[in-house]
Amino acid sequence: MKDLGCIALFALIVACVPLVTSSGVALNFTMMALYACLLAQAWNILGGFGGQFSFGHALFFGTGAYVQAIAQLQGLNPWLALPLALAASALVALFVGALTFRYGLKGSYFALVTLAFAEVFRIVSLSVSFTGAGVGLMVPLRASASNMQFASRAGYVWLVLAMVVVALLVTAWLRHSRFGAYLQAVRDNEDAARAVGVDPFRVKLAAIALSAALMGAGGAFYVQVFQYIDPGIAYGPGTSVEALVAAIVGGMGTLWGPVVGAVALHLLADLTRNLFGQLPGINMVIYGVVLVLIMMFAPRGIAGFGLPARWRRLRGKRNG
Amino acid sequence: MLSLHKLSHAFGGLKAVDDVSLELPQYCLGALIGPNGAGKTTLFALMSGFLKPDSGRVLYRGEDITGGAPHRNALHGMARTFQIVQPFAQQTVRENIAVGAHLRLPGRRDALERAEIVAQQVGLAHQLEKPASDLTVAGRKRLELARALATQPRLLLLDEVLAGLNPGEIAEMIPVVQSIAASGVTVLMIEHVMQAVMNLAQQVWVLAQGRLIAQGTPMEVTRDDKVIEAYLGHGTAARLRAAELAR
Amino acid sequence: MLEFGILFPAVLNGLTTGAVYALVALGLTLIYGVLHIINFAHGAALMLALYAVYMLKDKFGIDPYLAIVAVVPGMFAFGYALQRLVINRASHGKDENILLVTLGVAIVLENLALLFFKSDTRTIETPYTLATVAIGPAMIALPKLIAFGGALAVSALMLLLMKRTDLGRAIRAVAKEQQGARLMGIDVDHVYAMSFGIGLACLGAAACFLLPAYYVNPQVGSGFVLVAFTIVVLGGMGSFAGALVGGLLVGVVESVGGLYFGESLGQVGIFAIFIAVLLLRPQGLFGAKA
Numbered sequence: 001m002k003d004l005g006c007i008a009l010f011a012l013i014v015a016c017v018p019l020v021t022s023s024g025v026a027l028n029f030t031m032m033a034l035y036a037c038l039l040a041q042a043w044n045i046l047g048g049f050g051g052q053f054s055f056g057h058a059l060f061f062g063t064g065a066y067v068q069a070i071a072q073l074q075g076l077n078p079w080l081a082l083p084l085a086l087a088a089s090a091l092v093a094l095f096v097g098a099l100t101f102r103y104g105l106k107g108s109y110f111a112l113v114t115l116a117f118a119e120v121f122r123i124v125s126l127s128v129s130f131t132g133a134g135v136g137l138m139v140p141l142r143a144s145a146s147n148m149q150f151a152s153r154a155g156y157v158w159l160v161l162a163m164v165v166v167a168l169l170v171t172a173w174l175r176h177s178r179f180g181a182y183l184q185a186v187r188d189n190e191d192a193a194r195a196v197g198v199d200p201f202r203v204k205l206a207a208i209a210l211s212a213a214l215m216g217a218g219g220a221f222y223v224q225v226f227q228y229i230d231p232g233i234a235y236g237p238g239t240s241v242e243a244l245v246a247a248i249v250g251g252m253g254t255l256w257g258p259v260v261g262a263v264a265l266h267l268l269a270d271l272t273r274n275l276f277g278q279l280p281g282i283n284m285v286i287y288g289v290v291l292v293l294i295m296m297f298a299p300r301g302i303a304g305f306g307l308p309a310r311w312r313r314l315r316g317k318r319n320g
Numbered sequence: 321m322l323s324l325h326k327l328s329h330a331f332g333g334l335k336a337v338d339d340v341s342l343e344l345p346q347y348c349l350g351a352l353i354g355p356n357g358a359g360k361t362t363l364f365a366l367m368s369g370f371l372k373p374d375s376g377r378v379l380y381r382g383e384d385i386t387g388g389a390p391h392r393n394a395l396h397g398m399a400r401t402f403q404i405v406q407p408f409a410q411q412t413v414r415e416n417i418a419v420g421a422h423l424r425l426p427g428r429r430d431a432l433e434r435a436e437i438v439a440q441q442v443g444l445a446h447q448l449e450k451p452a453s454d455l456t457v458a459g460r461k462r463l464e465l466a467r468a469l470a471t472q473p474r475l476l477l478l479d480e481v482l483a484g485l486n487p488g489e490i491a492e493m494i495p496v497v498q499s500i501a502a503s504g505v506t507v508l509m510i511e512h513v514m515q516a517v518m519n520l521a522q523q524v525w526v527l528a529q530g531r532l533i534a535q536g537t538p539m540e541v542t543r544d545d546k547v548i549e550a551y552l553g554h555g556t557a558a559r560l561r562a563a564e565l566a567r
Numbered sequence: 568m569l570e571f572g573i574l575f576p577a578v579l580n581g582l583t584t585g586a587v588y589a590l591v592a593l594g595l596t597l598i599y600g601v602l603h604i605i606n607f608a609h610g611a612a613l614m615l616a617l618y619a620v621y622m623l624k625d626k627f628g629i630d631p632y633l634a635i636v637a638v639v640p641g642m643f644a645f646g647y648a649l650q651r652l653v654i655n656r657a658s659h660g661k662d663e664n665i666l667l668v669t670l671g672v673a674i675v676l677e678n679l680a681l682l683f684f685k686s687d688t689r690t691i692e693t694p695y696t697l698a699t700v701a702i703g704p705a706m707i708a709l710p711k712l713i714a715f716g717g718a719l720a721v722s723a724l725m726l727l728l729m730k731r732t733d734l735g736r737a738i739r740a741v742a743k744e745q746q747g748a749r750l751m752g753i754d755v756d757h758v759y760a761m762s763f764g765i766g767l768a769c770l771g772a773a774a775c776f777l778l779p780a781y782y783v784n785p786q787v788g789s790g791f792v793l794v795a796f797t798i799v800v801l802g803g804m805g806s807f808a809g810a811l812v813g814g815l816l817v818g819v820v821e822s823v824g825g826l827y828f829g830e831s832l833g834q835v836g837i838f839a840i841f842i843a844v845l846l847l848r849p850q851g852l853f854g855a856k857a
Contacts, residue, residue: 053663053666053667055607055670099842099846100846103845103846103847103849105845105846105849107662107663107666108604108605108662108666109845109849111605111666112605112793112796112800112841112845113841113842113845115793116793116838116841116842117838117842119793119838120835120838120839123832123834123835123838124835127829127832176428177428178422178426178427178428178431181415181418181419181422181428181431182419182422184408184410184411185408185411185419187410188407188408188409188410188411189406189407189408189409191370191390191402191406192402192406192407192408192467193391193408193419194370194389194390194391194394195368195390195394195399195400195401195402195406195468196391196394196399196419196420196423196467196468196470196471197391197394197395197420197422197423197471198391198419199389199391200391237789241670241674244667245671248667253410279682280681280682280685280686281677281678281679281680281681281682281785282678282682283678284674284677284678284681285674285675285678285679285682287674288671288672288673288674288675288676288678289671289675290671291667291668291670291671291674292653292657292668292671292672292675295657295664295667295668295671296653296656296657296668299657299659299661299664
């Protein structure tokens, strides 16, 4: 299948990056760009394919991060903590999803509720002791592969690449499976989907759980790289915004859109940093401006601008 | 196949469906007619599970499905189309139909293949790659029909599948509906296009102001005074007869 | 139960805060009622107005209550332009697009503020900032009392605008039936922009009343956004009465809740209400069923 081939090629090329360069800057960029890809892909599953725009996706990120951190501090090996983190994120998603989808919340209301949940978790984790309250949690530094911490960036690059590849495979599966067809049908017209046998509730629930698990993986990864997590990072708007802007800019509901968007935004952020230095908030300003511009001039994003739709139109015209 | 027992549903103070009972036998091609606002689409919604009736029962193949979820009804072989067409706008014709096909076929390739076959049945074979949003009204109606057909239904509820079509397009659709019925599918169509009703329907039910006012063969029903009055106004039947006698 | 001497001031304080909340919510509900969009940039716009009031005091020594004369028209103009030039162009007729574009605007505003003002919390000092007034056993800060009166006054003005003026009638027409209004010759785009402008103008007024008793930092907007949404949803989208009643109610709940549970968990209480209303009665107390 074409998708699988492209994914394999992508994985191969990126995997070689740490082999051909040992520049800290390049490796760091690659790592953070891939990390952004992961977050964007996670959002894309629920937002792009499912049509449910979550403005509080950090909810799942933070849950994954905290579980990863707490499990390790309790003595669990990080590789064993990872599935726990994924499960925790998925469980929170099932809870939020069951509540919101059962009551038919859509569109702006759904966005608001996800935002509200993220805020609630942030405030609660500020006050509760097992999350370290405002101080946050620190995971001790002990670099070794068995501890999911790596002495050189290369290890982290491969780790996040693996996660990104999994996300890509899941997205490709959505494009070629019954579940994916059902999910997109629910996105495009819920009543019509119902009329042909699709249960929108179960489909959306599965989608939010899947999306959350991937987001939780991102959270767990963050903890492993930075050995630190606090309520602001975990549940704050920064992560939520980063995930959704990258997915939208790149092209919602596509396989490579989130990847393209994440890399593009990252390049932009780097460029900004080089031009203006390390100004607080400048990144987000750029993200916001890009979001507004994209919505004004190219709402289908970079990937949506492009060839697939035009190609289809051409073929359609010739045959129709 | 389908029985309605004293079905009633009101919106606020307005009784949209008032104590309707009907029996649709298997393999019948039936038509539901009546002036605008008579409650026909509401009745469809009640039958297919999109609305829960205030009172009454819906029996499908002997089983009480009153208020059951639409997707479960679809699984048991009841498919419906919508009066205002509802395509999956962002997807192609083939992908649209495939969603329907997936009800019986879990495999993607199988569903896409089935979609092609069904598209041929309704005359959309040459537009498979088109995004659904690019289709004309006639095309969208066919897509609506194709998608429902792909679910391999036993009962097909068609809501004004001919509305908005020009005479040529109507002439093309009628044999399609006929062949569907001929293949063993029970069909109930809401229709305003009388030509289709007269040509296709074996049984006709007439709804006016939420109530069933007549039923029978197309011939019987169009002669019925109550039906004439429902469409043309009070006293028209008598006037028409008087005019005929005067000739 | 807490004794009256502690509960009473909490309720009064809640009412004064609530009145300002109501003013903020009024703008939001107007925008929703007319344009049918949820303005995610509402909180950021409030923050913008607060900074404007701050700057006028800090740099030019203008008293916040006098600054109303400048800030309200300023915010109106900003709102009008924003809707006409940016939001309208980005909507392409789809609701999701508007959602995202207002989010984008919010992000830009908040972070521009971060950039220019850093994250320090700033307050202003006026001769009356610390003055208090005794009402029964309670000592209420004077600025809060003025805020209460001012917010109610502005709300009354808004209602008058909507009921008695031609513009108000045009706005109500567009809110009810956009196509019909267009056919009647009403310039719908203009009405949209006016409504958005008025919505932000309310924020301008709210900021003038708020700053003497409160503070400003780049995050203050997001704090207000969710509270404003809670109120609008509680009161019913598009309902002015709902925004007023909802605002006062939420203010009191936050204040009394803070007594029992501490300030931050009091906020959680608000979100809990928000989520509960959305799930159980999304049309709110006064809203029409969607």
